[in-house]
Structures are given as C-alpha cells and as structure tokens.
Amino acid sequence: MRTMRRLLATPEGATGFAVLALLVLVALLAPVLSPGDPLRIAGRALTAPFSDPAFPLGTDRLGRDVLAGLIHGACTSLAVGLAAAAAALAFGLCVGLAAGFAGGRVDEALMRVVDAFQIVPGFLLALAFVSVVGPSVPVVVLAIALGAWADPARLTRAEVLSVRERDYVAAARVAGMHPAEIAFREILPNVLPPVLALSAIIVAAAILTEAALSFLGLGDPNTVTWGSMIAEGRNVLRSSPWLSIFPGIALVVTVVGVYLLGEGLTRALSGRREEA
Amino acid sequence: MNRALRLIARRALASIPVLLIVVVLAFLLLEMAAGDAVDAYLLSIGGGDATVAQSLRAAYGLDQSMPARLWLYLTSLARLDLGWSVAFGRPVRDLIVERLPNTLLLMGSATALSFGLGSALGILAGARPGSFRDRALSTASLVLYAIPSFWLGLVLSIVFAVQLRWLPTSGIETIASGRTGLARAADIAAHLALPVGTLALIYTALFLRVMRAGMAEVWSMDFVLFARSKGLSRARIVLRHVARNALLPLVTMLGLQAARMIGGSVVIESIFAIPGFGRLAQEAVGGRDTALLTGIIVTSAVLVIAVNLAVDIVYALLDPRVGASERGA
Numbered sequence: 001m002r003t004m005r006r007l008l009a010t011p012e013g014a015t016g017f018a019v020l021a022l023l024v025l026v027a028l029l030a031p032v033l034s035p036g037d038p039l040r041i042a043g044r045a046l047t048a049p050f051s052d053p054a055f056p057l058g059t060d061r062l063g064r065d066v067l068a069g070l071i072h073g074a075c076t077s078l079a080v081g082l083a084a085a086a087a088a089l090a091f092g093l094c095v096g097l098a099a100g101f102a103g104g105r106v107d108e109a110l111m112r113v114v115d116a117f118q119i120v121p122g123f124l125l126a127l128a129f130v131s132v133v134g135p136s137v138p139v140v141v142l143a144i145a146l147g148a149w150a151d152p153a154r155l156t157r158a159e160v161l162s163v164r165e166r167d168y169v170a171a172a173r174v175a176g177m178h179p180a181e182i183a184f185r186e187i188l189p190n191v192l193p194p195v196l197a198l199s200a201i202i203v204a205a206a207i208l209t210e211a212a213l214s215f216l217g218l219g220d221p222n223t224v225t226w227g228s229m230i231a232e233g234r235n236v237l238r239s240s241p242w243l244s245i246f247p248g249i250a251l252v253v254t255v256v257g258v259y260l261l262g263e264g265l266t267r268a269l270s271g272r273r274e275e276a
Numbered sequence: 277m278n279r280a281l282r283l284i285a286r287r288a289l290a291s292i293p294v295l296l297i298v299v300v301l302a303f304l305l306l307e308m309a310a311g312d313a314v315d316a317y318l319l320s321i322g323g324g325d326a327t328v329a330q331s332l333r334a335a336y337g338l339d340q341s342m343p344a345r346l347w348l349y350l351t352s353l354a355r356l357d358l359g360w361s362v363a364f365g366r367p368v369r370d371l372i373v374e375r376l377p378n379t380l381l382l383m384g385s386a387t388a389l390s391f392g393l394g395s396a397l398g399i400l401a402g403a404r405p406g407s408f409r410d411r412a413l414s415t416a417s418l419v420l421y422a423i424p425s426f427w428l429g430l431v432l433s434i435v436f437a438v439q440l441r442w443l444p445t446s447g448i449e450t451i452a453s454g455r456t457g458l459a460r461a462a463d464i465a466a467h468l469a470l471p472v473g474t475l476a477l478i479y480t481a482l483f484l485r486v487m488r489a490g491m492a493e494v495w496s497m498d499f500v501l502f503a504r505s506k507g508l509s510r511a512r513i514v515l516r517h518v519a520r521n522a523l524l525p526l527v528t529m530l531g532l533q534a535a536r537m538i539g540g541s542v543v544i545e546s547i548f549a550i551p552g553f554g555r556l557a558q559e560a561v562g563g564r565d566t567a568l569l570t571g572i573i574v575t576s577a578v579l580v581i582a583v584n585l586a587v588d589i590v591y592a593l594l595d596p597r598v599g600a601s602e603r604g605a
Contacts, residue, residue: 116297119580120573123539124557128569131561132309147539208424212543215426216558230427241434248427255422 006268013264019257027075034068038224042068049242060243061236066229070250073226077254080137080225081207084144088206089199092149096156097191100164101183111157114150122147126209130218137220144209148202152195159191193269200262204255211251226251287588291581296350298577302570303349307342309566314338319362358571363563368571371556376575378448379541379552381464385472387530387537390479395519395526397480398487402522403514405492414488420481426543429474433547436470443469446549471548475540479533486529490522497521524595531587534580 007013026033042055042065049058049066057066099110117125126143133139163169164187172182213219214227226247233243314332318324324332333339340348352359358368401413437445444450449464494500495518503513541554549555553572560568 112293113297115294116301119294119535119577120298121535121539121576123542124573124576127542127557127561128305128573131569132305132566204422211424212426215543216546218561230430234430237430237434238438244430248424248431251424251427252419252422256419259418259422
C-alpha cells in the first residue's frame with residue numbers, strides 16, 4: 001500500500017496509472033460501451049471519421065465500426081500482453097531461482113538454455129511457434145512468453161546469487177528449513193522488487209509483439225486486435241490512412257502508459273530501499 | 277592484441293554449447309510441425325505415392341528414431357546443409373545467402389545512424405540532468421520508443437511516399453532500371469531511406485535513453501567531482517569525463533539489441549517489401565515452410581553470436597581493463 005502511495009506521488013507513476021486505469025476500464029466495459037460483435041458489418045463501408053455520429057471514428061473497408069474495434073482491441077491487447085508477461089515472469093523467476101539456488105551443474109546447464117533463448121530473436125521464435133502450432137489466443141500468449149522469459153530468468157539468478165549468502169538465509173538453513181521453503185519464503189521476496197521493475201518493459205514488449213504478430217496475420221482470426229486493424233487499413237492506406245492511424249495511436253498511448261507506470265514503480269521501489 | 281584474441285577465442289568456444297541448444301530447439305520445432313521433409317518435398321514436386329515416400333524416407337534416414345533424426349539434423353547442419361525449402365523449391369542455404377546482404381545493409385545503416393544520433397542527443401540530455409532540455413528529450417524518446425516500428429513505417433510512408441512523393445514506397449531498387457555504379461547506389465539509398473529512417477528513429481530513442489542514464493550515473497562519481505574541483509570547463513567535463521565513460525554501456529547495448537533488431541527486421545522488411553532475411557521469415561510462414569523457418573532461426577542465432585563477438589572486440593579495445601586479469605567477464 002505504501003508503495004502504491006509512493007507510486008502515485010511520482011508524476012510518471014500517476015500519469016501511467018491514470019492512462020492504464022482508463023484503458024482497463026474501457027476493456028472491461030467493452031460489452032457495454034459497444035455491444036455486439038466488433039467484427040460484424042455495421043454500416044456503409046469507408047465512412048470518414050468525424051462525419052457520421054453513429055460511427056465517430058468511421059468504418060473500414062467492410063463497413064465495420066472502427067471505434068468498436070478499438071474498444072474491443074484494448075481488451076485483446078491488454079489481456080494478451082499481461083498474460084504473456086505474467087507467464088514469462090513466472091517462468092523466468094522459477095528458472096532463475098532454481099539456477100541461482102542450486103548452483104553448480106544445474107546452474108550451468110540452465111544458464112546455457114537461457115543464453116540460447118537470448119540469442120534467438122524472440123520475435124522470430126514467436127513467429128515460428130505460432131506458424132507451426134496455429135494461431136489462437138493461448139498459442140500467441142505462449143509464443144510471446146517463449147521469447148521473453150530469458151531476461152527475467154537472468155536477472156533473478158543474479159539477484160539470488162547476491163542474496164544467497166546473507167546471514168538470514170544461513171539462519172534459515174541452520175533452523176532446518178526445507179530448501180524449497182527457503183527459496184520461496186526467504187529468497188523470493190527479496191529478489192522480487194528488481195524483477196518487478198523489469199516487468200513494465202516486458203509487458204510493453206509483449207503488447208508490441210502481439211501487435212506485430214497480428215499485423216503479420218498471425219493473430220487469432222476470430223478476435224479483433226489493434227495490429228490486425230492496422231494491417232486491414234493498410235489495404236486502403238492511400239485513400240483512407242486513418243484506418244491504420246487510429247489503432248496505432250491507441251497502441252502508442254498504451255505502451256507509453258506502461259512505460260510511465262514502470263518508471264514510477266522503479267522510483268517508488270528505489271525510494272523504499274533508500275529508506276530501509 | 278594477444279589479450280583480445282584470447283578473450284575472443286574463449287567466447288567463441290563458450291558459444292558452441294549455446295548454439296547446440298538453439299539447434300535442438302529448431303529441431304523440436306521441425307518435429308512439432310505437421311509433415312516432414314519428404315512430405316514437403318513431394319508436395320513441391322506435385323505429389324507421389326506411399327511407396328515413393330517410404331523409399332525416400334529410408335534413403336534420408338527419416339524413418340529412424342527421434343535421436344537418430346536429431347543426429348542426422350546436426351550432421352547435416354555441420355556440413356552447412358540447412359535443408360530444402362518447399363515454398364521456393366531451392367536449398368535453404370542459397371536463399372539465406374541471397375537475402376542476408378540486404379538485411380545487413382538495412383541493419384548496419386540504421387544502427388550506425390542511430391548510434392551516432394542517439395549518443396549525441398544523449399550527451400545533450402545528460403549534460404545537465406534534470407534541466408528542461410533533459411526532460412524534453414527524455415519524454416520525446418520515451419514516446420518514440422513506445423511506437424511500434426511497423427506503424428511508424430506506415431505513417432512515414434504515408435507522409436513521404438504517398439503525400440509528398442519524395443521517396444519510393446517499397447522495394448530495394450528500381451526493377452530492371454539498368455543503372456550501374458553510383459546511379460544504382462543512389463537508387464538503393466532512396467529506397468532504403470524510409471526503412472532505415474524508421475528503424476533509426478526508434479533505436480535513436482533507445483540509445484539516447486541508455487546514454488543519458490549512463491551519464492546521470494557517472495555525474496555522481498568522485499573523479500567528476502575531482503575534475504570540477506580542478507576547475508575544468510563544463511564542456512570538457514561533459515565530453516572528456518562523463519560522456520566518455522557513459523559510452524561503454526552503449527556498446528554493450530549494441531550486442532544486447534542485436535537479437536531484437538533481427539526480429540524487428542521482419543515487420544519493417546514486410547512493410548517496405550525489401551527482399552531481405554526478415555521478409556524471408558514471413559514468406560516461410562506464409563508458405564508453411566518449417567525447414568526454411570528453422571534455418572532462419574539457426575542463422576540468426578549465429579549472426580547474434582557474431583555481433584556479440586564483435587562487440588567484445590570493440591569493448592576490449594576501448595577498455596584496457598577487460599580481460600587483463602583473465603578472470604572472464
């Protein structure tokens with residue numbers, strides 16, 4: 001709770017929080033704000049924005065409402081971005097914890113795997129994974145997480161190594177705590193803050209990767225995403241550039257919000273550390 | 277020089293097991309895909325009956341167990357044989373060798389441009405941390421870095437290619453123009469201006485941020501205080517003492533970003549229709565060509581390792597402390 005107050009005290013944190021809170025609200029209220037399937041044909045094709053009050057942002061090539069697409073796209077973007085980042089962080093934390101805590105050969109082997117995932121371009125890996133397994137929301141989430149877990153794993157391991165030899169860990173060991181209990185109860189809470197500071201960058205990257213995948217036509221074909229809207233608008237880029245411009249602006253606003261929140265969080269957490 | 281060579285030899289050796297893991301990953305991906313190389317080959321020549329498929333599988337060892345197939349894959353990779361592309365009906369290696377120079381040209385120009393611009397702007401921002409100029413540049417770079425590259429590319433091409441008609445929208449050169457020498461180079465430069473500009477803008481934001489953060493850190497160090505107490509001019513402190521020390525993390529960043537840059541080339545090349553490595557990946561996806569895709573993944577891993585080795589060399593040349601104690605970094 002204190003961290004939250006500190007976060008909102010920084011200008012970055014407050015702005016980022018406001019932007020994201022608004023987006024989450026829009027995403028949650030999507031069925032109320034714009035009822036019905038956003039992929040249905042709603043009106044005349046290629047209505048210009050700000051010309052018809054029924055479609056404030058106009059319609060696309062097939063007559064689908066652009067505003068409805070943006071609202072429902074917020075839902076997909078945030079859900080996929082957050083789920084992929086959460087999966088990547090959770091897996092990275094576990095691998096980093098295991099490597100740093102076990103040490104020796106286990107550490108060596110796990111870190112070589114982490115190396116391998118760091119030198120393969122994450123986007124290519126995601127692209128290949130989706131194309132082999134077939135596009136659907138869970139597959140896209142998994143594919144993005146596959147290319148993103150290595151960084152948190154490496155960071156967690158480094159943090160574990162710096163915490164492992166502290167006196168309170170030795171004390172827990174002497175007290176006969178199970179190694180798994182030491183790892184999760186004693187080490188994990190102290191390792192978490194720096195990894196959480198990294199999480200904003202991972203969420204932002206996940207949202208951008210999802211957009212790029214669906215831009216290339218590898219998103220779930222049955223859900224509307226900002227990336228697929230940009231790709232769809234690209235077909236009439238010369239005559240109706242707004243179709244690609246609006247979803248792009250939505251993406252930029254979202255990612256800026258995530259970055260700002262992340263900077264605020266880093267400041268709030270470092271403030272807490274200085275105090276301690 | 278001897279010191280740098282030893283360091284590089286050690287790094288190169290250390291990357292062999294990592295590369296092996298990448299190859300196993302690529303193999304698993306191939307195994308997950310529906311159909312094997314024989315199915316793909318038969319499809320590309322217009323089909324064949326089951327006995328043909330059977331004999332082909334036996335001839336190429338594809339009817340063997342999974343470990344045996346993995347061994348087969350490893351040995352063929354060791355001979356630099358990356359397999360057969362169904363989508364193009366050609367060896368994967370030839371395709372990659374053909375496409376790679378375009379991507380390297382694109383990446384190289386964008387990196388050089390953004391490295392120079394980003395470090396210069398980073399010095400401007402970091403010269404006085406907390407000043408208006410610093411905050412303006414930091415905010416601008418934050419927004420710029422949040423822009424998806426494919427969207428920025430589209431917007432820039434709407435402005436410069438569709439509205440203003442200054443630059444071509446796609447391709448790497450005018451087809452069958454018959455140009456040679458300097459005229460051809462100018463033609464390629466005009467075609468690459470938009471994609472290079474798009475990538476360079478986004479990477480400039482990144483380098484600016486890293487440079488600025490590095491400088492903010494160096495300002496608080498004792499030797500800067502000492503330089504100030506000596507009465508050195510501010511410009512001299514900024515350039516000779518602070519910026520110089522903040523440049524090293526920037527070089528490290530180049531290596532860390534190599535993988536991301538190759539990944540980013542996929543969308544940029546697809547937007548500007550540049551026949552490069554990244555577009556090849558998209559075409560492989562479109563043609564359900566898993567052999568080509570895995571070949572691209574393995575090649576890009578080798579590329580990233582090479583870039584990181586180059587960064588290590590530069591680092592060793594810039595910083596005499598590296599490798600001096602042979603402890604390994």
